[in-house]
Amino acid sequence: MTVGPTIDQKSPSGAIIAPDLNKHDPLGTCPPHLKPRYEAMAARAKKGHADPAARLKCLECCAWQSGEVAICHIVECALWARNMKGRGKG
Numbered sequence: 001m002t003v004g005p006t007i008d009q010k011s012p013s014g015a016i017i018a019p020d021l022n023k024h025d026p027l028g029t030c031p032p033h034l035k036p037r038y039e040a041m042a043a044r045a046k047k048g049h050a051d052p053a054a055r056l057k058c059l060e061c062c063a064w065q066s067g068e069v070a071i072c073h074i075v076e077c078a079l080w081a082r083n084m085k086g087r088g089k090g
Contacts, residue, residue, distance in 0.1 A: 026056045054079045
């Protein structure tokens with residue numbers, strides 16, 4: 001189930017619709033005991049910074065396990081190259 005428009009949806013005029021970052025909670029699936037660790041990163045993501053937003057998405061994908069993000073092998077993911085930058089890709 002999608003909440004709000006996704007990045008690839010288009011308006012009737014054909015313009016790409018971006019999600020409303022003010023309504024999205026980047027820590028929505030984060031376990032309560034880990035939220036304090038990522039609150040500053042989420043605040044930066046909500047201001048439109050791409051790097052913390054990408055990192056939070058990777059954390060969410062890896063069940064909030066930062067060690068799993070570091071060893072991610074899903075090279076088909078659009079965020080993989082961004083997060084593996086400088087880590088001896090593949």
